[in-house]
Amino acid sequence: MTEHTDRTRRPFVMKEGVAMLARTPGALDALLRGLPEGWITAHEGGATWSPFDIVGHLIHGERTDWIPRARMILEHGETRAFDSFDRFAQFAASQGRALSSLLDEFTALRTQSLSDLTALRITDADLDRRGRHPELGVVTLRQLLATWVAHDLDHVMQISRVLARQYSDDVGPWRAYLRIISGAQG
């Protein structure tokens, strides 16, 4: 394999993807555990999610999305579509629970998921195997696993944004420099 030199794109490599997936629970734990309640339940208005909601969503993904879909691809290929993912399951499942309990559960489930992933003994050739997404159509195992990584990071980003925007007013004129608040791209 020639050395990868483009710093803006990487091909999915199992070892590198797993390195990221293994770190997400610890990063969220370090960021959120023990924070004052107001930060935990902060959101962006309307039906947007709080950090508490987002951790619940990640838990639901471990239970129903990533490894179950990887197995579906390996066992059924394109012949059977994945079950739809319930983006609202966490509202009932997390009700009345403490964030610390959700963080513990996410950590335990992710450890199990990565153990299950290892047990699947996925080869480079397997990464090209195809499955069927109920809305997106044909997808590959490589795309599923790359999405798992990007999905984690999407929600780390979302949590950071929800928290930072709490101070949208109190940062005053610095708002112009803070892309997380102004929404400027880049």
Add this chain to the structure above:
Amino acid sequence: MTEHTDRTRRPFVMKEGVAMLARTPGALDALLRGLPEGWITAHEGGATWSPFDIVGHLIHGERTDWIPRARMILEHGETRAFDSFDRFAQFAASQGRALSSLLDEFTALRTQSLSDLTALRITDADLDRRGRHPELGVVTLRQLLATWVAHDLDHVMQISRVLARQYSDDVGPWRAYLRIISGAQG
């Protein structure tokens, strides 16, 4: 004080702000330490920053920005403008160093900063004290401290985005669902 019920905005409260500031080094450590080199040096093209560059930038902020500016407000008010912040200092300062060393330094500097902040014994009334930003003009201590928190989170967001976008191609059709890659707001 009446209870704060708006979940989309919070007034800056010292204890809550410090709770976030204290967590950033641990969160970045958990996310980044030990990651394969390709993740650490990933960027978004051109002169954009990698996770390695961003940790260096946060170190420079601890040394020259937040506490020094808080002191400037308390000691000189509006009579003396802050020193300009060098957004590129990290490129020389971090050269040749290991990420683990930068993470250690950021953690140590942040601990010292929060200790210094406590020693300043800032009162609620002090939060309204005014200083002078070289470009933005008059700002308050409250705005400076709220910006410190939001700036941390802005860079946690940036690191998440830089990492996730590495898989912009490999996520395939899921790109449509991943706002971190598509750039969709919300």
